[in-house]
Amino acid sequence: MLIRIKPSHALTQQDVTSEAHFATRRQVIRGLGTAGLGAGLVAGLVAGMGGVAVSSPSAQASTGDLGTLRNSSFSTSEKQTSYKDITTYNNFYEFGLDKGDPARHAHRLKTRPWTITVDGEVHNPQTIDIDNLIKLAPLEERIYRMRCVEGWSMVIPWSGVPLKALLDKVEPTGKAKFVSFETAAVSGQMPGLRSRVLDWPYREGLRLDEAQHPLTLLAVGLYGKTLLNQNGAPVRLVVPWKYGFKGIKSIVRIRVTERMPKTSWNLSAPQEYGFYANVNPAVDHPRWSQATERRIGDFFRRDTLPFNGYGDDVASLYKGMNLKRFY
Protein backbone atom coordinates (compact mmCIF):
# COMPACT_ATOMS: atom_id res chain seq x y z
CA MET A 1 0.00 0.00 0.00
CA LEU A 2 1.25 3.50 -0.77
CA ILE A 3 1.47 5.78 2.18
CA ARG A 4 1.15 9.52 2.07
CA ILE A 5 4.35 10.99 3.45
CA LYS A 6 3.69 14.43 4.85
CA PRO A 7 6.61 16.78 4.27
CA SER A 8 8.07 18.17 7.48
CA HIS A 9 7.01 21.69 6.58
CA ALA A 10 3.40 20.69 6.07
CA LEU A 11 0.87 22.09 8.47
CA THR A 12 -0.82 19.87 10.98
CA GLN A 13 -4.50 19.48 11.68
CA GLN A 14 -4.20 22.12 14.40
CA ASP A 15 -3.35 24.65 11.73
CA VAL A 16 -6.60 24.10 9.89
CA THR A 17 -8.94 26.90 10.80
CA SER A 18 -12.15 26.06 12.55
CA GLU A 19 -15.26 27.34 10.81
CA ALA A 20 -15.78 29.90 13.56
CA HIS A 21 -12.56 31.66 12.64
CA PHE A 22 -13.44 32.25 9.03
CA ALA A 23 -15.24 35.55 9.53
CA THR A 24 -12.37 37.22 11.35
CA ARG A 25 -9.87 35.96 8.83
CA ARG A 26 -11.98 37.22 5.96
CA GLN A 27 -11.93 40.71 7.36
CA VAL A 28 -8.13 40.62 7.57
CA ILE A 29 -7.92 39.31 4.02
CA ARG A 30 -10.29 42.01 2.82
CA GLY A 31 -8.03 44.61 4.36
CA LEU A 32 -5.00 43.12 2.63
CA GLY A 33 -6.89 42.99 -0.62
CA THR A 34 -7.26 46.72 -0.70
CA ALA A 35 -3.55 47.06 0.09
CA GLY A 36 -2.67 45.87 -3.36
CA LEU A 37 -2.49 42.09 -3.09
CA GLY A 38 -4.26 41.56 -6.35
CA ALA A 39 -4.42 43.75 -9.41
CA GLY A 40 -7.77 42.19 -10.25
CA LEU A 41 -8.69 40.38 -13.44
CA VAL A 42 -11.66 42.64 -13.86
CA ALA A 43 -10.19 45.89 -12.60
CA GLY A 44 -11.45 48.64 -14.81
CA LEU A 45 -14.06 46.39 -16.40
CA VAL A 46 -16.51 46.43 -13.54
CA ALA A 47 -16.54 50.03 -12.42
CA GLY A 48 -19.94 50.72 -11.00
CA MET A 49 -20.52 47.31 -9.48
CA GLY A 50 -19.89 48.85 -6.10
CA GLY A 51 -18.31 47.47 -2.96
CA VAL A 52 -19.41 44.21 -1.52
CA ALA A 53 -20.87 44.31 1.96
CA VAL A 54 -19.54 41.85 4.51
CA SER A 55 -22.45 39.54 5.05
CA SER A 56 -23.02 37.40 8.09
CA PRO A 57 -20.75 34.37 8.33
CA SER A 58 -22.11 31.64 6.13
CA ALA A 59 -22.21 27.96 6.81
CA GLN A 60 -19.16 26.43 5.16
CA ALA A 61 -19.81 23.26 3.21
CA SER A 62 -18.32 20.38 5.14
CA THR A 63 -15.20 18.52 4.09
CA GLY A 64 -14.48 14.82 4.24
CA ASP A 65 -11.18 13.04 4.75
CA LEU A 66 -9.83 11.56 1.52
CA GLY A 67 -7.90 8.81 3.27
CA THR A 68 -4.61 7.46 1.97
CA LEU A 69 -3.15 9.46 -0.88
CA ARG A 70 -0.37 8.42 -3.19
CA ASN A 71 2.54 10.83 -2.92
CA SER A 72 3.78 12.38 -6.14
CA SER A 73 7.26 13.09 -7.42
CA PHE A 74 5.79 16.20 -9.07
CA SER A 75 5.28 17.84 -5.67
CA THR A 76 7.30 20.86 -4.67
CA SER A 77 8.87 21.01 -1.21
CA GLU A 78 8.22 24.76 -0.94
CA LYS A 79 6.30 26.01 2.10
CA GLN A 80 2.60 25.40 1.65
CA THR A 81 0.13 28.24 1.83
CA SER A 82 -2.14 28.00 4.88
CA TYR A 83 -5.49 26.27 4.59
CA LYS A 84 -7.09 29.50 5.76
CA ASP A 85 -5.62 31.54 2.93
CA ILE A 86 -6.33 28.89 0.29
CA THR A 87 -9.98 28.74 1.32
CA THR A 88 -10.72 32.42 1.98
CA TYR A 89 -8.79 34.30 -0.71
CA ASN A 90 -10.42 33.06 -3.91
CA ASN A 91 -11.44 33.86 -7.44
CA PHE A 92 -14.79 32.26 -8.31
CA TYR A 93 -16.79 34.98 -10.01
CA GLU A 94 -19.98 32.94 -10.03
CA PHE A 95 -20.12 33.88 -6.34
CA GLY A 96 -18.97 37.50 -6.62
CA LEU A 97 -15.90 39.54 -7.50
CA ASP A 98 -14.49 40.15 -4.04
CA LYS A 99 -11.79 37.70 -2.91
CA GLY A 100 -13.96 36.85 0.15
CA ASP A 101 -17.20 36.30 -1.77
CA PRO A 102 -16.62 32.63 -2.68
CA ALA A 103 -16.02 31.70 0.99
CA ARG A 104 -19.18 33.63 1.90
CA HIS A 105 -21.53 32.37 -0.78
CA ALA A 106 -20.26 29.14 -2.34
CA HIS A 107 -21.89 26.89 0.25
CA ARG A 108 -25.12 27.52 -1.68
CA LEU A 109 -23.94 25.32 -4.53
CA LYS A 110 -25.27 21.78 -4.22
CA THR A 111 -22.44 19.42 -5.14
CA ARG A 112 -24.24 16.07 -4.71
CA PRO A 113 -25.49 14.41 -6.80
CA TRP A 114 -22.99 15.62 -9.42
CA THR A 115 -22.16 14.23 -12.82
CA ILE A 116 -19.67 15.23 -15.49
CA THR A 117 -20.57 14.64 -19.12
CA VAL A 118 -17.61 13.84 -21.37
CA ASP A 119 -18.37 13.79 -25.08
CA GLY A 120 -17.38 15.19 -28.49
CA GLU A 121 -14.57 13.58 -30.48
CA VAL A 122 -14.45 10.40 -28.39
CA HIS A 123 -15.29 6.75 -29.06
CA ASN A 124 -16.83 6.24 -25.66
CA PRO A 125 -18.85 9.31 -24.54
CA GLN A 126 -20.25 9.11 -21.04
CA THR A 127 -21.74 10.84 -18.09
CA ILE A 128 -19.76 9.92 -15.03
CA ASP A 129 -20.77 10.36 -11.42
CA ILE A 130 -18.27 12.27 -9.27
CA ASP A 131 -17.97 9.31 -6.88
CA ASN A 132 -16.88 7.09 -9.77
CA LEU A 133 -14.56 9.72 -11.20
CA ILE A 134 -12.64 9.74 -7.93
CA LYS A 135 -12.03 5.99 -8.39
CA LEU A 136 -10.59 6.28 -11.91
CA ALA A 137 -7.04 6.21 -10.56
CA PRO A 138 -5.43 6.14 -7.10
CA LEU A 139 -5.83 9.58 -5.53
CA GLU A 140 -2.54 11.44 -5.42
CA GLU A 141 -1.32 14.39 -3.44
CA ARG A 142 0.28 16.99 -5.71
CA ILE A 143 1.82 20.00 -4.02
CA TYR A 144 1.84 22.59 -6.80
CA ARG A 145 2.62 26.26 -7.14
CA MET A 146 -0.34 28.27 -8.41
CA ARG A 147 0.32 31.63 -10.07
CA CYS A 148 -2.69 33.87 -10.68
CA VAL A 149 -2.51 36.23 -13.65
CA GLU A 150 -3.22 39.04 -11.16
CA GLY A 151 0.29 38.67 -9.69
CA TRP A 152 -0.20 36.59 -6.55
CA SER A 153 0.68 32.96 -5.95
CA MET A 154 0.18 30.10 -3.51
CA VAL A 155 1.52 26.58 -2.90
CA ILE A 156 -1.39 24.16 -2.65
CA PRO A 157 -1.41 20.47 -1.70
CA TRP A 158 -4.08 19.22 -4.09
CA SER A 159 -5.56 15.73 -4.09
CA GLY A 160 -6.78 14.36 -7.36
CA VAL A 161 -6.46 12.10 -10.36
CA PRO A 162 -4.64 12.85 -13.61
CA LEU A 163 -7.05 14.19 -16.24
CA LYS A 164 -5.45 11.64 -18.58
CA ALA A 165 -7.15 8.81 -16.66
CA LEU A 166 -10.55 10.22 -17.66
CA LEU A 167 -9.50 10.95 -21.24
CA ASP A 168 -8.20 7.39 -21.65
CA LYS A 169 -11.58 6.09 -20.52
CA VAL A 170 -13.48 8.02 -23.21
CA GLU A 171 -10.89 7.28 -25.95
CA PRO A 172 -10.38 10.42 -28.08
CA THR A 173 -10.82 9.84 -31.82
CA GLY A 174 -8.15 10.56 -34.42
CA LYS A 175 -9.71 14.01 -34.97
CA ALA A 176 -9.37 15.11 -31.35
CA LYS A 177 -7.04 18.07 -30.83
CA PHE A 178 -8.48 20.12 -27.94
CA VAL A 179 -10.46 19.67 -24.74
CA SER A 180 -13.01 22.17 -23.47
CA PHE A 181 -14.42 22.46 -19.94
CA GLU A 182 -17.55 24.08 -18.52
CA THR A 183 -18.48 25.08 -14.97
CA ALA A 184 -22.00 24.60 -13.63
CA ALA A 185 -24.21 27.68 -13.98
CA VAL A 186 -27.07 27.41 -11.49
CA SER A 187 -28.59 30.86 -11.12
CA GLY A 188 -30.43 30.15 -7.85
CA GLN A 189 -27.19 28.99 -6.21
CA MET A 190 -24.61 31.29 -7.78
CA PRO A 191 -25.35 34.96 -7.05
CA GLY A 192 -22.44 36.16 -9.20
CA LEU A 193 -24.20 35.01 -12.38
CA ARG A 194 -26.32 38.17 -12.11
CA SER A 195 -23.26 40.24 -13.03
CA ARG A 196 -22.35 40.06 -16.68
CA VAL A 197 -18.63 40.28 -16.18
CA LEU A 198 -18.27 37.01 -18.13
CA ASP A 199 -20.47 35.19 -20.58
CA TRP A 200 -21.57 32.27 -18.36
CA PRO A 201 -21.00 29.38 -18.01
CA TYR A 202 -17.29 29.81 -17.27
CA ARG A 203 -15.42 27.98 -20.00
CA GLU A 204 -11.81 26.91 -20.40
CA GLY A 205 -9.79 24.78 -22.76
CA LEU A 206 -6.52 22.97 -23.32
CA ARG A 207 -4.78 21.41 -26.27
CA LEU A 208 -5.19 17.61 -26.11
CA ASP A 209 -1.49 17.02 -25.37
CA GLU A 210 -1.64 19.57 -22.54
CA ALA A 211 -4.73 17.84 -21.16
CA GLN A 212 -2.98 14.46 -21.33
CA HIS A 213 0.20 15.75 -19.68
CA PRO A 214 0.96 13.93 -16.40
CA LEU A 215 1.04 17.25 -14.48
CA THR A 216 -2.57 18.09 -15.42
CA LEU A 217 -4.83 17.18 -12.55
CA LEU A 218 -8.53 16.88 -11.81
CA ALA A 219 -8.48 17.98 -8.18
CA VAL A 220 -11.11 16.78 -5.73
CA GLY A 221 -9.42 17.84 -2.52
CA LEU A 222 -6.74 19.86 -0.80
CA TYR A 223 -4.83 19.30 2.44
CA GLY A 224 -6.16 15.72 2.27
CA LYS A 225 -9.82 16.78 2.56
CA THR A 226 -12.52 17.10 -0.07
CA LEU A 227 -12.60 20.53 -1.72
CA LEU A 228 -14.64 23.30 -0.19
CA ASN A 229 -17.02 24.80 -2.73
CA GLN A 230 -15.03 28.04 -2.97
CA ASN A 231 -12.08 26.03 -4.33
CA GLY A 232 -14.19 24.35 -7.00
CA ALA A 233 -15.96 21.38 -5.42
CA PRO A 234 -16.57 18.71 -6.30
CA VAL A 235 -13.94 18.74 -9.07
CA ARG A 236 -11.75 21.39 -10.69
CA LEU A 237 -8.88 21.52 -13.13
CA VAL A 238 -5.28 22.24 -12.07
CA VAL A 239 -2.68 23.06 -14.73
CA PRO A 240 0.28 24.32 -12.70
CA TRP A 241 2.35 25.84 -15.53
CA LYS A 242 -0.49 28.08 -16.65
CA TYR A 243 -2.08 31.12 -15.05
CA GLY A 244 -4.68 30.20 -12.44
CA PHE A 245 -7.66 31.22 -14.56
CA LYS A 246 -7.15 28.05 -16.62
CA GLY A 247 -8.01 26.07 -13.45
CA ILE A 248 -11.75 25.93 -14.05
CA LYS A 249 -13.86 25.04 -11.03
CA SER A 250 -16.96 22.89 -10.39
CA ILE A 251 -16.81 21.18 -13.80
CA VAL A 252 -19.98 19.66 -15.27
CA ARG A 253 -18.96 19.15 -18.88
CA ILE A 254 -15.82 18.17 -20.76
CA ARG A 255 -15.86 18.11 -24.54
CA VAL A 256 -13.10 16.79 -26.77
CA THR A 257 -12.98 18.85 -29.97
CA GLU A 258 -11.24 19.20 -33.28
CA ARG A 259 -11.15 22.99 -33.09
CA MET A 260 -9.71 25.30 -30.45
CA PRO A 261 -12.58 25.99 -28.03
CA LYS A 262 -13.70 29.43 -26.93
CA THR A 263 -12.67 30.34 -23.40
CA SER A 264 -14.39 32.80 -21.07
CA TRP A 265 -11.53 35.20 -20.36
CA ASN A 266 -10.35 35.21 -23.95
CA LEU A 267 -13.87 36.04 -25.12
CA SER A 268 -14.22 38.82 -22.57
CA ALA A 269 -10.81 40.48 -23.11
CA PRO A 270 -8.91 38.85 -26.01
CA GLN A 271 -6.09 41.41 -25.86
CA GLU A 272 -5.44 40.48 -22.21
CA TYR A 273 -6.05 36.73 -21.89
CA GLY A 274 -4.82 34.20 -24.42
CA PHE A 275 -5.81 30.58 -24.94
CA TYR A 276 -2.43 29.20 -23.86
CA ALA A 277 -1.86 31.47 -20.87
CA ASN A 278 1.43 29.82 -19.91
CA VAL A 279 3.08 31.63 -17.00
CA ASN A 280 5.66 33.87 -18.62
CA PRO A 281 7.49 36.61 -16.71
CA ALA A 282 8.74 38.04 -20.03
CA VAL A 283 5.28 38.88 -21.33
CA ASP A 284 3.50 41.56 -19.35
CA HIS A 285 -0.23 41.77 -18.96
CA PRO A 286 -1.26 44.95 -20.81
CA ARG A 287 -2.09 46.55 -17.45
CA TRP A 288 0.68 45.22 -15.20
CA SER A 289 4.04 43.44 -15.17
CA GLN A 290 4.21 39.65 -14.82
CA ALA A 291 7.91 39.67 -13.82
CA THR A 292 7.26 39.17 -10.10
CA GLU A 293 4.59 37.79 -7.83
CA ARG A 294 3.42 38.05 -4.26
CA ARG A 295 3.30 34.65 -2.56
CA ILE A 296 0.32 34.87 -0.23
CA GLY A 297 1.66 34.89 3.31
CA ASP A 298 5.01 36.47 2.31
CA PHE A 299 5.90 40.12 2.54
CA PHE A 300 8.39 40.53 -0.31
CA ARG A 301 7.61 39.82 -3.93
CA ARG A 302 9.57 37.09 -5.69
CA ASP A 303 10.54 36.53 -9.32
CA THR A 304 8.01 34.68 -11.43
CA LEU A 305 9.48 31.64 -13.17
CA PRO A 306 8.86 30.72 -16.82
CA PHE A 307 6.12 28.07 -16.94
CA ASN A 308 5.77 28.71 -13.19
CA GLY A 309 8.89 26.59 -12.64
CA TYR A 310 7.59 23.55 -14.58
CA GLY A 311 9.58 24.28 -17.77
CA ASP A 312 11.61 21.06 -17.62
CA ASP A 313 8.36 19.11 -17.80
CA VAL A 314 6.38 21.17 -20.30
CA ALA A 315 8.54 23.50 -22.41
CA SER A 316 8.84 20.81 -25.11
CA LEU A 317 5.07 21.04 -25.70
CA TYR A 318 5.61 24.49 -27.21
CA LYS A 319 8.67 23.86 -29.38
CA GLY A 320 8.66 26.13 -32.41
CA MET A 321 5.92 28.40 -31.05
CA ASN A 322 6.55 32.08 -30.50
CA LEU A 323 5.54 32.17 -26.85
CA LYS A 324 5.10 35.95 -26.89
CA ARG A 325 2.55 35.66 -29.63
CA PHE A 326 0.79 32.67 -28.14
CA TYR A 327 0.35 34.22 -24.72
Ligand code: MTE
Ligand atom coordinates in the same frame (compact mmCIF):
# COMPACT_ATOMS: atom_id res chain seq x y z
N1 MTE B 1 -13.44 28.86 -12.28
C1 MTE B 1 -14.66 29.38 -12.35
N2 MTE B 1 -15.69 28.61 -12.69
N3 MTE B 1 -14.89 30.70 -12.09
C2 MTE B 1 -13.87 31.55 -11.77
O1 MTE B 1 -14.11 32.75 -11.56
N4 MTE B 1 -11.45 31.82 -11.42
C3 MTE B 1 -10.15 31.33 -11.88
C4 MTE B 1 -9.94 29.85 -11.54
N5 MTE B 1 -11.12 29.09 -11.83
C5 MTE B 1 -12.55 31.03 -11.70
C6 MTE B 1 -12.37 29.64 -11.94
C7 MTE B 1 -9.04 32.12 -11.36
S1 MTE B 1 -8.86 33.69 -12.01
C8 MTE B 1 -8.15 31.63 -10.45
S2 MTE B 1 -6.74 32.50 -10.04
C9 MTE B 1 -8.37 30.34 -9.79
O2 MTE B 1 -9.62 29.75 -10.15
C10 MTE B 1 -8.37 30.54 -8.29
O3 MTE B 1 -8.50 29.32 -7.62
P1 MTE B 1 -8.62 29.32 -6.03
O4 MTE B 1 -9.69 30.31 -5.66
O5 MTE B 1 -8.97 27.93 -5.64
O6 MTE B 1 -7.28 29.75 -5.50
